[in-house]
Amino acid sequence: MSERLSPRAALVGGLLLWFAVLGGVSAWAVHALAAWSIDELACEAGHDNLAGFPLTGAIALAVLLPAAGAAAALAASVLAWRRVRPNHGDGDERSTGRAHLLAFVGLWLNTLALAMIALGGVAALVLPPCQR
Amino acid sequence: MSGRPDRLGTTAGDLRTATGPVGLVTEEPVGRSTAWWGMTLFITTEGTLFAALFGSYFYLRFQHGAPWPPDGIAEPELLLPLIMTAVLVPSSLPVLWAEAGIRRGRRWQLRAGLLGTLVMGGTFLGLQGIEYSEILREYTFTTNVYGSLFYAITTFHGAHVTVGLLMVCWLLAASLHGSFGTRRHERVRVVGYYWHFVDAVWVAILFTVYLSPRL
Amino acid sequence: MSSSTAAERGTGPDPAAMAALDSHWAAAPTLRNWFATVDHKRIGRRYLVTAALFFGFAGASALAMRTQLAGPEAGVLSAREYNQLFTMHGTAMIFLFSTPMLFGFGNFLVPLMIGTRDMAFPRLNAFGYWVFLFAGLFMWASVPAGAAPNGGWFAYVPLTDERHTPGLHLDVYTLGLLFLGISTTAGAINFIVTALKLRAPGMSLNRVPIFVWAIVATAFMVLFALPVLNLDNALLFLDRRFDTRFFEPERGGNVLLWQHLFWIFGHPDVYIIVMPALGIVSAVLPVFCRRGIVGYPLVVFSIVAIAIISFGVWVHHMFATGLPQLSYGFFSAASTVITIPSGLQIFAWLATMLFGRIVLSVPFLFVVGFLVTFVIGGFTGVMFALTAFDQQTTDTYFVVAHFHYVLFGGAVFPILAGIYYWLPKITGRMFDARLGRWAFWLVFLGMNLTFFPMHVSGLLGMPRRVYTYSGGLGWDALNVLATVGAYVLAVGLLLVAIGVVHALRRGDPAPDDPWGGDSLEWATSSPPKPYNFAVIPRVRSLHPVWDPATAESTGPGADEDRILAEGRRTLFTSEFDGRPERAVEMPEETLKPLVAAVGLLVLFLGLLFAWYWIAAGSGALVAGTLATWLWPPHRAPEEAGMTT
């Protein structure tokens, strides 16, 4: 290895790549679970607020925060994808090839996750929360 | 790990290398045994089961609406569950200590640690029995959905504690048989993981079943 | 790529090492060893045969139902019989055929494709098979007893509770699926660990065959989806047997909880079935296009994306239950977007064909049949993502048509392609191509004739799961067509079975690599030796068999640490980059998995018939067996690492 890598840097680097791969879809999972459960359970109970907080506001948060998370993961995956090129490196092409593949997969996953969160946001704009 | 003297400097340097090509290609996790992976995945799937169970609890609770607990059942008492927590959660420590011991080749430490866990886990089950004997007078698992949830969640966890204790007994027996040492203690490690998992689930139960109705 | 034998590739260390490998890996052909085997290839074959048997049972149920539905007000089956048969048909096709069949392929192929000698946990593998077999028999035995499940394969409460369906029917269902779940979970863990730790050195993640990616993604889905089903079934069993109130609205329970939990499992399960089948397509199609698959990273992305997003679409099975529309909006979004990774795969295959040189062999024909039917199923799939349309057509024959296009088109066609493709490797025999082509055309025509008219009868208002219907509603002719199609389909499938038997009896010996395949199973003999590879290959590219560097690595002068002839050993490599770590000892034949599985069978029978003491006793037997199974081998203190 041309660059000295402390164990901590290695750990952070490895985990950062995983965030770049799975961060977006994790954010989407949070979005789907939160937005759905807030909506179904609050409406079933006949509330239009969540402990005093308006339901639309809660749902908006359940859209916007995950969207921010997915965007961050997207940025990380772009970074990783650009920095890890198969021919970039230090002769160990199997690791760079693997990391490049993962970054590529992450790039697409994050884009897709962002699209799903955005479409959910569109639904939240169009439909009143408790309409059946 | 990293050099002490200029901690800030190394941190910035670490971050730079971590986000560079060399850092990003780090394999993580790496070098684990098949037993480690097998137990990790088993705990993952079991954890999903408990997550679904807790999800069901909240789904049923919020679909049911107030009051919760329904039908005049009192909010769960906290004293006994807190004592149970105080017994069960620290029982992870003897397992850790036992594992640390066998890593240095100290079989006596392994055996003593496992024995400690066994005693604490057994105490927990005994306390759960006492709790049941009190609560059963008020309501049972057929009373209503709350009763069903309470007994299903706690019994299911109790069954996991029992399985965990059986595993610890089995380890203890194997340790008397003389199979473990500094190089051979994978079984101790993975049983330890299972036990920590059982502990962690109890913390989630404490929140879900005992504390959340008071929120 | 012309076919070539392992000998030409120079596989084979010196004779002494070969003899050592044989002595350590080959089990004597005794009856005990037949029951005690832990060889992934034998277990894989058993999975395939057993699942095919259950497919036959479930298919026969379907034929009986189609006969009943051939005309209005027919009396071939009573309502009671029909309801049991359609429930068993669905349950068996989903749980006892599709997943085990594909696990069978996985079992046989994953260790070969990644260049190792067995699964990570060979005894667990044997245990998984026995549990699958017993659980399947447990469920099917209820049919002649007249106590088969009769609540539909998704068994909605409160129809399935004790008040509305007394008797054993639903107990067979809940316990049978819980029992089977043990096997599926064990298999899933085994696949993941095998693929993570046992890949041949050099096989970093970017060189893993698509089929292995698909199996691993499927296994992950199983780990997250199956516990939810198990919980659902456990709660239903408790409600039925011990009067708990989870699904009883009068006591605060909620019937929609069943549906949520069921579909949190159920939708990923559709992909659990289809995903490995798509993996088969990605293995078969490029070989007959004479090039690597186009867009390998995109296909990997598709697999990962589907595996994850499929967990966020379940409410589209509940679009008619009257939840808030906004909730539907969220799930409609995910259900729409999940089409994109599927579309990417379709176009990756099309591009592979367009930019390749096509060889129109029998396996490839089935792949083409898959493409045509799966695309149609995909269209109707998008339609079901759209709430308003879904509410109109769900629970009609339109949805029956849809999921048969997805599951027959998306899983059975690839499975048939896989059978023809790997038959030479599995059995060492070639099949008769003419018979295979006949089988394809009959299956293809029969399938479309059976299921296409169902789109129309659904649009014309015919609900599903009706044991009969009135004449004059515009449904009669369509049902006749579907029934005729079912018989054509049955003949086609029979020809497949005849083709397999014919190949076994009369087939020419198969060469090691009849198709010029690219993955490592073609780099060993047909059928493979018990130890799979005399030398574990060193992988240098995505297509190791097309890559001379990999072929050389198994030739003379291979490093001793990849021969591992002393003892029953194979190689661990690192999780993602496939760096060699250490050699490990693999277990030998043992009867313990069988004993444990029998113990579980008795346990579940005990629960079914409420013989709880017997259940408890067999539970203890299982625990005892596991304790001896996993008992650490005796080691001298120095070996274990005791210095004192």
Place this chain on the structure above:
Amino acid sequence: MAGRGPQIRRRRSVPIPRAVGCGLLLLLCGCAGGAPSTLDPGGVGARRVADFWWLLFWISVAVFVEVMALLVWALVFRRHPRRRLDRSDPVRFVVVAGAGLPFVVLLAVYGLGLRDLAALAQPETPPAVTVEVTGHKWWWEVRYAGVDGATANEIRIPVGEPVRVRLRTADVLHSFWVPQLMPKTDLIAGKIRETWLHAERPGEYRGQCAEYCGLQHAHMAFLVVARPRAEFDAWLARLAEPAPAPDSDAERRGRQAFLQSACVACHTVRGTSATGTVGPDLSMLGARWSLGAGAVPNDGGHLGGWIANSQTVKPGNAMPPQPVDAAALPDLIAYLESLR
């Protein structure tokens, strides 16, 4: 609404693409006589979905043709290819055709789907009539808000205006579905669900339970009868009145036999001592379209068979065989048929 005029015109003359579509689907949807077809809508909700279907159908056809063209082209020309295609980029083709184009199309249909979803939520004007439907294994109990009277397996609604339908189940899950009027709404145990119907033209619309509900799920049909408002009002007034008194001797004898039988434990005939609530209200039995929720036609012969042993007609239904004297049966039938 503005869409009304064109909608009606569209119904009269089937447009060419739609006829082609029907042909492709091997059916004549306009003339599939008697079919409760989603493609032959008689109501606002079903029409919206039918229009959506045809859009989705043509998109699917277009994509299918595209994919099949590529497939066939490959199969024909790529078996003995004369030239290499390697100069073009296959991956770009996959990304554009497999992700880019589908994404645009999916965005569009998702948007339209949301629009239709919102449109189906409630009718344009608040409904004046509320029908209360209860699902039973295996029949439909029908009541009207504010009206003391009940019928079964037959829902009368006024034409040209929205009607609210309030749904509950007495036992297991069912699903309320009138393909020509409105998509499904499930009946959920422990909950009350609502939907609405808006028939645009008078007629009979067949509906059926669409959620598997056990043994006789197949025989749980009903009929929605849409009539002009005045006719509907008259019928509704009639529903609250007592059942008609017998006219003939046979009917009188039949009524006597009925009131002395076990029938009264389960059935109601308004204005008599029969007030059972387990089975359907029989006060207007003679006018109903079928027996056993679509199991058999409602005529004298079938009625006799049904009374004697309905278990042979619809096995598993809740009505036990009745030990009616063979001599008294014709009178009983005459009486029940007179209840209109």
